[in-house]
Amino acid sequence: MTSLKKFFSELIRYPSAILGMSIILFLLGVSVYALTTIPYSEAVRLWRGGEDVWYQNPKYAPPAWFNAFSDKKKPVSFSVKTIDGSLPKTTTPSTDPEISTIDITYAFDYAYDDSPQELMIYFKSDIIEKLSFVSITWITPDERTIRIADMALSNKLTYRFTQDAKLQKRLKVESADVMQALFEDPDSPTQAIQKGEYQLVITGTSFEKAATIDAEFVLHGELYGAAGTDKYRRDLLLPLLYGTPIALAFGLLAALGTSVLTMIIAAAGSWYGGWFDELIQRITEVNLVLPFLAILIMVGTFYSRSLWVMLGVTILLSIFSGSIKTYRSIFMQSKESSYIEAARAYGASSGRIIFSYLIPRMIPLLIPALVSSVPSFVFLEASLALLGLGDPVLPTWGKIFYDAFYDGALYQARYYWILEPAILLMITGFGFAMLGFALDRIFNPRLRDV
Amino acid sequence: MTSETTGSSDSESTPGGKKSSKSAVVRVARYSLLRLVSMMFTVIIGVYLTILIANMGGYVDTIMRNEIRDNITQAIIANPVFRNLTTEAKADLIQTKIETEIDRRGLNKPFVVRSVGYLKNALTLNLGRAIYMKSDQGSKEVRLILLERLPATLLLTGTSYLILFFGSVYIALSLSRKYGSFWDKVIITFSPTSAAPPWFYGIFLILIFAAIFKILPFGGLVNSPSPDNPLDYGLSVLKHLILPASAVIISSMFLSIYNWRTFFLIYSSEDYVEMAKAKGLTARDVESRYILRPTLPTIITNFALLVITLWTGLTITETVFLWPGLGITLFRAIGFYDTPVIVGSTIIYAYLLAITVFLLDFVYALVDPRVKVSSGGGGSK
Numbered sequence: 001m002t003s004l005k006k007f008f009s010e011l012i013r014y015p016s017a018i019l020g021m022s023i024i025l026f027l028l029g030v031s032v033y034a035l036t037t038i039p040y041s042e043a044v045r046l047w048r049g050g051e052d053v054w055y056q057n058p059k060y061a062p063p064a065w066f067n068a069f070s071d072k073k074k075p076v077s078f079s080v081k082t083i084d085g086s087l088p089k090t091t092t093p094s095t096d097p098e099i100s101t102i103d104i105t106y107a108f109d110y111a112y113d114d115s116p117q118e119l120m121i122y123f124k125s126d127i128i129e130k131l132s133f134v135s136i137t138w139i140t141p142d143e144r145t146i147r148i149a150d151m152a153l154s155n156k157l158t159y160r161f162t163q164d165a166k167l168q169k170r171l172k173v174e175s176a177d178v179m180q181a182l183f184e185d186p187d188s189p190t191q192a193i194q195k196g197e198y199q200l201v202i203t204g205t206s207f208e209k210a211a212t213i214d215a216e217f218v219l220h221g222e223l224y225g226a227a228g229t230d231k232y233r234r235d236l237l238l239p240l241l242y243g244t245p246i247a248l249a250f251g252l253l254a255a256l257g258t259s260v261l262t263m264i265i266a267a268a269g270s271w272y273g274g275w276f277d278e279l280i281q282r283i284t285e286v287n288l289v290l291p292f293l294a295i296l297i298m299v300g301t302f303y304s305r306s307l308w309v310m311l312g313v314t315i316l317l318s319i320f321s322g323s324i325k326t327y328r329s330i331f332m333q334s335k336e337s338s339y340i341e342a343a344r345a346y347g348a349s350s351g352r353i354i355f356s357y358l359i360p361r362m363i364p365l366l367i368p369a370l371v372s373s374v375p376s377f378v379f380l381e382a383s384l385a386l387l388g389l390g391d392p393v394l395p396t397w398g399k400i401f402y403d404a405f406y407d408g409a410l411y412q413a414r415y416y417w418i419l420e421p422a423i424l425l426m427i428t429g430f431g432f433a434m435l436g437f438a439l440d441r442i443f444n445p446r447l448r449d450v
Numbered sequence: 451m452t453s454e455t456t457g458s459s460d461s462e463s464t465p466g467g468k469k470s471s472k473s474a475v476v477r478v479a480r481y482s483l484l485r486l487v488s489m490m491f492t493v494i495i496g497v498y499l500t501i502l503i504a505n506m507g508g509y510v511d512t513i514m515r516n517e518i519r520d521n522i523t524q525a526i527i528a529n530p531v532f533r534n535l536t537t538e539a540k541a542d543l544i545q546t547k548i549e550t551e552i553d554r555r556g557l558n559k560p561f562v563v564r565s566v567g568y569l570k571n572a573l574t575l576n577l578g579r580a581i582y583m584k585s586d587q588g589s590k591e592v593r594l595i596l597l598e599r600l601p602a603t604l605l606l607t608g609t610s611y612l613i614l615f616f617g618s619v620y621i622a623l624s625l626s627r628k629y630g631s632f633w634d635k636v637i638i639t640f641s642p643t644s645a646a647p648p649w650f651y652g653i654f655l656i657l658i659f660a661a662i663f664k665i666l667p668f669g670g671l672v673n674s675p676s677p678d679n680p681l682d683y684g685l686s687v688l689k690h691l692i693l694p695a696s697a698v699i700i701s702s703m704f705l706s707i708y709n710w711r712t713f714f715l716i717y718s719s720e721d722y723v724e725m726a727k728a729k730g731l732t733a734r735d736v737e738s739r740y741i742l743r744p745t746l747p748t749i750i751t752n753f754a755l756l757v758i759t760l761w762t763g764l765t766i767t768e769t770v771f772l773w774p775g776l777g778i779t780l781f782r783a784i785g786f787y788d789t790p791v792i793v794g795s796t797i798i799y800a801y802l803l804a805i806t807v808f809l810l811d812f813v814y815a816l817v818d819p820r821v822k823v824s825s826g827g828g829g830s831k
Contacts, residue, residue, distance in 0.1 A: 016639075016642075282488070282491070282492065282495075285488075285489075285492040286492050286495045286496045286499070287496075288492075288803065289492055289493060289495075289496030289497070289796075289799070289800040289803055289804070290496050290499060290500060290796075291500070291780075291795075291796055291799060293765055293766075294500075294765075294780055294784065294792065294795075294796065295500070295503055297765075297780075297781060297784045298503050298504060298784050298792070299503070301784050301785060301787075302503075302506045302509070302510075302787070303506065372645075375645035375646070376645060376647075379645065379646055379647050379650065382650075383647060383649065383766050386649065386766060386769070386770070387765070387766060387769065387781060401653075405653070405770070410653070410656050410657055410660070410661050410668070411661065411668065413661060415657060415661070418653060418657065419657075422650065422653065422654070425646070425650070426646065426650075429642070429645040429646050430642050430643070430645065432645070433641075433642030433643075433644075433645040434642050437641065437642055
């Protein structure tokens with residue numbers, strides 16, 4: 001216990017260790033948050049979902065905080081719906097019990113310098129035979145009232161403002177200019193956007209006793225959320241959040257598996273010696289000849305792209321690496337030391353000697369090597385994903401890279417799409433690398449002198 | 451693959467004796483033979499494993515058979531020449547054609563037999579013909595496909611690795627002299643940046659220099675259409691080389707300098723270096739004779755291993771920069787299930803590695819007088 005305390009007091013003398021540990025703690029926090037708020041099956045469903053899941057989001061929208069760095073404020077997307085109460089709805093029964101009036105009014109502040117891409121209303125009505133009726137009105141900040149549409153409503157209806165020919169006629173504009181017409185200041189010579197509170201008023205009438213009308217109002221702006229969206233309208237926050245535990249799990253498991261197994265095999269080999277040791281040596285040499293990445297690509301292409309299969313193959317191929325020779329030569333030395341002889345004299349079993357005497361002495365070498373090797377495995381996941389060998393169902397950082405890179409995000413100046421996973425990967429890599437670096441100096445004081 | 455650095459007593463006991471020099475020759479010969487056999491064994495197993503994986507343990511055969519069936523059936527149904535044949539006659543024709551094709555590709559023999567055949571061909575460097583891939587000249591010879599890509603890969607890996615290697619050794623040497631200086635601290639601080647692979651820096655470089663400033667190309671080997679004038683061609687290639695080569699260099703530069711610097715520092719704290727300094731030798735003499743000389747074997751090993759990795763190319767970096775090298779070819783070959791190309795590129799790497807490791811032992815003996823050949827392998831210091 002005291003040695004642990006001493007170790008930590010030494011560790012915090014290194015600024016890189018503190019920084020590294022804070023980054024790792026932060027990532028662990030994000031992982032816990034992601035895993036508790038989004039269950040695994042939900043994450044996979046959302047990530048694999050198409051238009052039916054993500055229809056409320058615009059395509060290729062940079063994150064909303066872009067506005068903070070720009071003079072020209074771009075519209076931020078939002079969606080509200082009556083089902084969860086974000087879109088207020090009041091139902092007034094009339095004298096006839098069959099007929100009821102439904103009023104849906106949404107007032108929102110619009111303070112952007114551009115008109116949105118599109119406004120949409122998704123209606124839902126649980127009628128049996130008599131159609132409901134709705135009329136939509138638009139009230140601008142200067143109190144102009146524009147009649148948008150009146151229509152009969154069956155069970156489901158999607159109303160898109162720009163696609164309505166009648167509205168285009170009424171506003172005397174083309175489809176592409178409907179948004180501009182709704183949002184522009186009529187007195188402005190430069191066709192500026194009128195800022196202020198807009199109101200959407202939906203008045204519905206239901207002609208059936210049990211029927212009601214629900215609506216979802218969606219504004220497709222230029223920006224969206226904290227992380228933006230991709231080509232498939234998916235909120236990038238999902239893979240960024242959910243990719244954190246996956247990256248950490250992959251990196252840590254691969255690093256732990258590789259270094260611990262390498263250590264055990266090296267210890268057993270040097271302890272038993274003879275043909276067993278010889279076999280390990282030969283396997284190591286064969287492994288050196290095998291092309292690591294090519295085999296991973298082959299396994300991914302031919303057998304399975306599952307992240308966990310990849311993890312297993314990665315560990316398998318990394319066990320018999322050059323470090324087995326380093327460990328072996330150190331074990332060969334400590335095998336001859338007197339405390340091992342003492343253990344042998346009192347009749348300790350081979351297993352006991354390997355696990356209780358040989359390996360614990362190597363922990364100082366093992367831990368820094370383990371921590372330092374985490375980043376390379378985290379990046380390996382991204383590398384495989386970039387080659388199109390990412391896990392088919394899981395949302396990971398590498399998959400964002402893949403989608404962005406092959407959709408030409410770099411050519412089309414959609415930098416946020418590439419930079420978000422890149423920055424996360426980078427801080428993860430640096431966090432572990434910095435901690436490993438400090439640990440190396442603490443456990444191997446020889447490095448400190450030079 | 452470490453050399454035997456044991457100063458074994460029997461080889462030093464009778465200096466200059468005629469008998470010992472003869473036995474030394476025998477020992478060297480026996481040692482070399484043993485090494486050669488063990489290396490060959492390693493290469494054979496490594497290549498055979500690759501063949502097994504690249505054929506999915508024989509599953510690729512099933513894919514190929516189905517494809518032959520599909521292609522021939524399609525071709526005969528679509529061919530107007532055979533339109534007048536009866537259904538049975540057509541079926542017969544299809545069947546014979548499929549059998550001929552399967553026979554031609556040697557798919558009728560069991561996989562184990564064929565895999566041994568593949569191994570024999572691979573080991574004798576008879577790389578054979580690709581199944582689907584073609585070189586730009588239209589040849590299906592694996593040898594030609596690989597050779598065509600080799601210059602691009604060598605240009606990229608050669609330029610970047612050589613600059614990286616000699617640059618970092620040189621910088622490390624001068625840093626080890628000024629240990630604790632500002633630049634020394636900078637290198638230490640930045641060494642964790644090497645955790646990221648080259649393609650990662652590549653994406654940033656593309657973003658900055660190609661997308662934002664638009665001064666360098668996004669990727670590829672030359673401008674399209676490629677310039678006729680050899681000088682313009684060369685300049686265009688150089689311009690395309692800057693970003694991928696920088697990505698490779700940046701990604702390993704700091705760690706490489708740091709490692710060499712630590713390595714040189716350990717050697718420059720040896721007693722004999724202190725002694726040389728005390729004698730009043732110049733810094734240059736101390737460096738070249740007392741620090742570089744004993745570290746030469748390590749430098750040579752690292753250089754030799756670097757030279758063979760030139761061959762494998764940088765699969766992902768080449769993919770990101772659309773650099774038409776061996777790495778991207780290997781990746782494409784895997785996508786096409788093109789076993790001969792995969793095995794071909796593996797066997798060449800395996801051979802290069804084995805030869806290099808084998809030769810290194812002798813180079814050690816030449817440059818480092820401390821290395822003695824000991825009888826019997828396996829032992830380590």
